[in-house]
Amino acid sequence: MHNSDVPTPYLRIDTDRVHRNVARMATYAAKHGLGLRPHTKTHKSLWLARAQLNAGAVGLTVAKVGEGEVMVDAAEDVDLLIAYPALDPARTGRIAKLALRTTMRVAVDSLQAAQALAAAAGAAGTTIGLLIDLDVGMGRTGVPSPTDALELALAIDRVGGVRVDGLFCYPGHIWDQAEQQDKSLNRTAERLEEAISLFDRNGLDRGIVSGGSTPTAYQSHLVPQLTEIRPGTYVFNDMNTVRGGFCGLDECAAAIVCTVVSNAVPGQFVLDGGTKTLTSDRCLPDRESGHGHLIEYPDALIARLSEEHAQVDASRCTAVPMLGERVTIVPNHICTCVNLQDAVWWTQPGGQLKRMAVDARGRLS
Numbered sequence: 486m487h488n489s490d491v492p493t494p495y496l497r498i499d500t501d502r503v504h505r506n507v508a509r510m511a512t513y514a515a516k517h518g519l520g521l522r523p524h525t526k527t528h529k530s531l532w533l534a535r536a537q538l539n540a541g542a543v544g545l546t547v548a549k550v551g552e553g554e555v556m557v558d559a560a561e562d563v564d565l566l567i568a569y570p571a572l573d574p575a576r577t578g579r580i581a582k583l584a585l586r587t588t589m590r591v592a593v594d595s596l597q598a599a600q601a602l603a604a605a606a607g608a609a610g611t612t613i614g615l616l617i618d619l620d621v622g623m624g625r626t627g628v629p630s631p632t633d634a635l636e637l638a639l640a641i642d643r644v645g646g647v648r649v650d651g652l653f654c655y656p657g658h659i660w661d662q663a664e665q666q667d668k669s670l671n672r673t674a675e676r677l678e679e680a681i682s683l684f685d686r687n688g689l690d691r692g693i694v695s696g697g698s699t700p701t702a703y704q705s706h707l708v709p710q711l712t713e714i715r716p717g718t719y720v721f722n723d724m725n726t727v728r729g730g731f732c733g734l735d736e737c738a739a740a741i742v743c744t745v746v747s748n749a750v751p752g753q754f755v756l757d758g759g760t761k762t763l764t765s766d767r768c769l770p771d772r773e774s775g776h777g778h779l780i781e782y783p784d785a786l787i788a789r790l791s792e793e794h795a796q797v798d799a800s801r802c803t804a805v806p807m808l809g810e811r812v813t814i815v816p817n818h819i820c821t822c823v824n825l826q827d828a829v830w831w832t833q834p835g836g837q838l839k840r841m842a843v844d845a846r847g848r849l850s
């Protein structure tokens with residue numbers, strides 16, 4: 486199919502850019518002796534997970550068990566990490582089932598989660614690896630201090646059916662420009678170092694120290710304790726990563742193609758994609774920058790969204806699109822946009838587009 490044949494709004498993926506983004510991160514990780522365990526919540530695609538594994542990824546990260554149930558088919562013996570505190574029976578039983586097929590690890594921050602996973606593993610006749618989630622400043626999940634990490638690890642060590650495989654952190658609070666991240670990353674390194682020395686003194690395994698995000702990815706070597714990183718957004722990038730200064734627009738590999746459906750109101754045009762396409766996520770580094778970036782009309786401001794309409798303020802534009810014209814938007818937050826699509830369209834040589842399912846779309850449990 487060609488662009489003009491695909492009904493809008495649709496999500497177009499620039500295949501060459503994806504390959505470049507995948508290769509660049511793989512090269513960085515290899516150069517610094519870091520394992521790369523990409524977070525697949527961004528693309529939810531088996532094809533892309535395989536591309537990441539073929540480029541050298543040591544395994545895959547998922548947030549939800551349902552994503553794991555899809556990603557387990559990415560390769561034989563794919564090593565999966567659930568970067569989410571899964572503790573309810575609806576999740577733990579399914580994780581144990583997956584552990585019968587492949588290496589499964591889960592990041593936990595409570596004894597209750599470890600016990601629930603242990604019970605499920607015991608019932609299924611398998612074991613599950615656990616990483617102790619240590620908060621390094623985001624304040625979302627993770628035990629508050631290295632001493633708490635030690636206490637949790639020691640308590641888990643006495644529980645059968647699970648094993649402590651190391652430490653886990655997520656520096657999701659760090660959005661400073663790359664060259665200004667050293668202070669925050671040094672603090673992360675200090676916390677991990679303290680936890681590691683406590684683990685070592687108490688004979689606990691700290692084989693894996695898992696961290697990383699897209700904004701900090703290329704500075705991960707400043708946290709020498711890390712053995713692996715879990716960036717996800719880097720495969721596509723979005724306006725968050727552009728405005729944060731972590732990539733250029735020409736490294737954004739995913740964009741929403743929309744049609745101009747109205748220009749009846751002076752100074753404005755309207756596109757056929759609203760919150761059900763672009764999501765209502767604002768751009769974190771610049772909340773005034775609107776609901777995404779219009780490539781062909783960079784001075785236009787996507788000012789307001791309803792479910793199926795984007796109202797674009799054209800007052801600063803020297804040229805405006807015609808009714809029926811197709812335009813391209815780099816969204817603020819690509820991961821949530823992908824999850825709204827049944828399928829995305831990948832560019833092919835010769836200008837064709839190929840439809841590919843979003844395999845783990847809607848796998849939220």
Ligand SMILES: Cc1ncc(COP(=O)(O)O)c(C=O)c1O
Pocket residue numbers: 524568655657697698699700715716717718719
């Ligand atoms: C626990 C965890 N690890 C890794 C990532 C990947 O980070 P990014 O989206 O910056 O690539 C996320 C993102 O939400 C996450 O929640």
